[in-house]
Each structure stands twice: as C-alpha cells, then as structure tokens.
C-alpha cells in the first residue's frame with residue numbers, strides 16, 4: 213500500500229519524505245508506513261480508546277510477508293562501498309519474500325562485510341573468486357550469470373559501474389555481468405561528488421542505453437561526516453520494490469493456484485546397512501521440472517531420491533531413499549492437480565539384512581532374491597478417489613523407445629508418458645540435455661534435443677494448457 217501512496221505523491225513532498233526517511237535510516241516506503249500507522253493509531257486512540265496490537269504499531273513483529281518473489285532467483289553482486297552493510301539486510305528482505313539469493317562479492321566488498329555474514333543470510337556460500345578451481349567446477353561464472361532471473365548490484369560503486377559500462381571483466385563480478393543475458397538492476401551508492409562526476413554521468417548513460425535499470429541513489433546524509441547530497445544507496449525495501457516491479461508477471465502465472473507433485477532422482481534399495489542397489493539417474497530432469505512448475509506459480513512438492521543437485525527454489529522438497537519410502541511420501545503429498553513421475557524408481561529390491569553381510573574367505577558370494585517394488589506411477593494412476601487430474605510418467609528406454617512407451621502408457625493407466633532414449637554412452641542419465649517424445653492419447657510429439665531446463669519449460673507449458681482445457 214505504501215508504495216502505491218508514495219508513487220502518487222507530489223515530487224516536493226516525496227523529496228521531503230525521502231530526507232526524513234534518510235535521517236531516520238528508513239526506506240521511503242517504511243517511513244510512509246510509519247507515518248500512516250502512527251496517524252491511524254492516534255485517531256483510533258482518540259476516537260475509541262482502542263490500542264492497536266503491537267505488531268501493527270511496531271517494527272513488523274510477526275507481520276506475515278507476501279511471497280511476492282516466490283521461486284524467483286536473484287543474484288546479488290555486492291560492491292565495495294560503505295553501504296554494503298545494507299545489502300546484508302537486502303538478502304534477508306529478498307529471502308523473506310520467497311526469492312532464492314546467490315551472492316557474488318567483489319574483493320573490495322569483503323573489506324566492508326564478510327562472506328561469512330552474507331553466506332549465513334543467503335543460506336549458501338557467496339562466490340568471490342573468478343579463478344577458484346572449486347567454484348569454477350561447481351557452478352562457474354557462466355552458470356552464475358545465467359541461472360538467475362535478475363542480477364542486482366548493491367551497492368553499485370562508481371568503480372563497478374565504470375567496469376560494467378566498459379565491458380571489463382577483471383574479476384568474478386565483471387565476468388558474470390558481461391556474460392549474463394538477464395536483466396540487471398543497479399543500486400548506486402557513492403559520494404555526491406563521485407555521483408556528479410562527468411565520468412560517472414557518462415557511464416550511467418551508457419548503462420541505461422545497455423538496458424540496465426536503476427534504483428536510487430537517494431539524497432541525504434552520507435556516511436562521511438558533514439557530507440550531504442545525492443549518493444545514498446536506496447533502502448533495502450526500495451530495492452526489493454524495484455526487484456518486484458522488474459520480476460512482476462505481466463499476466464497471472466500459468467500454474468497459479470495449482471498443486472503439482474513431482475518425483476525425481478534414483479532410489480537406493482538397501483541390501484544391508486552399507487550397501488544398496490541404485491541406478492544412474494541424477495535428478496537433473498525432475499528437479500528442472502519442479503523449478504519450472506514453481507516459476508509458473510504452482511505449489512510444488514518434490515519427492516526426491518538421493519541426488520547431488522541443489523533443491524530448486526520455492527519448492528517443498530521431501531527426501532527419500534527407497535521406492536517404498538517414495539510411494540509413502542507421494543501418497544502423503546496428495547491431493548495434487550498434477551503428478552509428474554520423473555524419478556527412476558528401482559523395479560526391484562531385496563530383503564535388507566540388519567547387519568553388514570560379511571565376506572567369508574573361500575565362501576560363496578551371497579545370493580539375493582529380488583522382490584518387486586511398489587509401482588508408484590501405476591498405483592497413483594489407478595486411484596479411484598483423489599487421483600490427480602493429470603498423471604505423467606517417464607519412460608527411460610534403450611530400444612523401441614516409442615513402442616515401449618506407448619505400451620507403458622496403456623499398462624500404467626497414466627495420461628501422458630515422456631519417453632527418452634537412455635541408450636547413448638554418456639548421454640541422458642546424468643547429462644544436461646535430453647531428447648524426449650511426449651506420448652498422449654492424441655499421439656506422439658517428438659521434441660528437438662534441448663537442455664533439461666528446456667524440456668521442463670515445454671512440459672510445464674503443455675501441462676498448463678491441458679489443465680486450462682480441462683477447466
């Protein structure tokens with residue numbers, strides 16, 4: 213509400229409000245909220261002697277915050293300015309609205325705030341070094357640049373702005389900003405003379421021309437004693453409002469209000485306390501579908517077998533080991549509008565031994581009688597009550613892919629099968645790309661080879677239009 217009001221304020225009033233907010237260390241919206249709260253509280257007190265509950269009058273004690281950034285990914289680049297401390301609060305504000313926040317810190321930024329503090333607030337380690345072997349193998353600057361919905365630079369120092377304007381990439385922040393194809397929002401913070409300098413003005417023009425969005429800086433007192441003017445970094449809540457505006461969906465998200473259940477990864481079937489039967493599934497495809505469904509506005513539960521891929525943002529993840537545990541987790545996650553069974557569930561397991569099976573010298577190897585595991589896809593697809601409206605199975609085939617998948621569709625009683633050929637050496641299982649055929653009652657739709665994220669986006673779009681048609 214406050215942002216609507218401040219947006220409509222007369223410029224002169226807004227300027228005075230900004231100074232007042234800066235003097236009290238608040239954002240514009242926060243200051244407006246406080247003024248309004250006090251005014252309403254005063255009125256209520258005089259009119260009826262009623263006192264407002266503490267959480268209305270106070271500093272957001274227990275006020276529930278709308279998840280306006282649910283499942284959105286923000287990469288926050290912290291530059292080397294005194295305002296870096298406010299970026300720690302910004303991380304918290306973004307996260308409490310549901311965003312997943314990754315942090316890149318420049319070397320200078322680490323002089324002002326520690327990676328430990330930023331990491332603790334973000335819930336994951338910040339990235340600091342372009343030439344780190346571990347980081348480059350783990351994520352790498354190109355993935356950092358792309359696996360996000362928005363890059364926020366806060367504080368954007370004069371130096372960082374100059375580097376970006378000139379396409380320089382001497383460090384991780386520069387390389388990420390040059391490699392990205394995502395929108396960039398800068399929150400400049402610097403001394404008013406630096407802000408007014410002709411070089412900075414030129415850089416701002418260049419950056420605007422390159423499509424960079426800006427929030428702030430505000431006018432007010434500087435950290436340096438006695439300095440006032442324009443250069444204060446926008447308050448965290450102002451930056452959050454700019455992020456929300458940039459990421460706001462133009463129309464309702466296609467799976468808004470839908471519950472989607474997804475399984476992913478392999479299962480581990482225990483043999484004894486230390487051994488298990490497994491398969492090569494990495495969980496990349498199932499996790500990508502969960503991420504795409506969440507980004508499409510769905511409430512997603514992901515039942516995942518043991519994987520090393522990260523949990524997708526904005527998704528409720530239930531971790532299981534065996535096929536039996538996966539079935540139980542799936543059943544307790546119902547009801548759902550859609551269920552996508554992308555996990556590679558082991559068809560068979562063995563009766564596990566309570567103690568480690570010993571290798572006896574000269575003895576015969578142990579014999580195992582395989583027992584059939586529950587068929588999760590078939591169980592859910594054949595539910596007579598509470599069956600999800602759309603049940604999608606996956607078929608990993610090594611031969612006669614389409615014929616086998618069609619047979620599976622009929623046998624399992626599901627609505628769609630996503631079939632893929634897993635016969636290639638070093639191919640689909642564990643890889644980043646996938647070639648799939650979508651088999652429905654209407655026929656076979658073969659999609660071109662693409663990234664697993666691409667397959668996920670296509671599938672989610674098909675799910676959304678099928679649900680819309682069923683409506």
Ligand SMILES: Cc1cc2nc3c(=O)[nH]c(=O)nc-3n(C[C@H](O)[C@H](O)[C@H](O)COP(=O)(O)O)c2cc1C
Pocket residue numbers: 290291292293294295318319320321367368369370371372401402403406
């Ligand atoms: C105490 C102190 C405060 C500083 N504050 C700012 C600032 O607010 N904005 C800015 O542009 N530079 C500021 N600087 C200068 C930057 O730290 C310096 O230009 C640095 O190279 C910027 O690194 P970056 O590109 O990683 O942000 C400050 C330097 C010091 C020593």
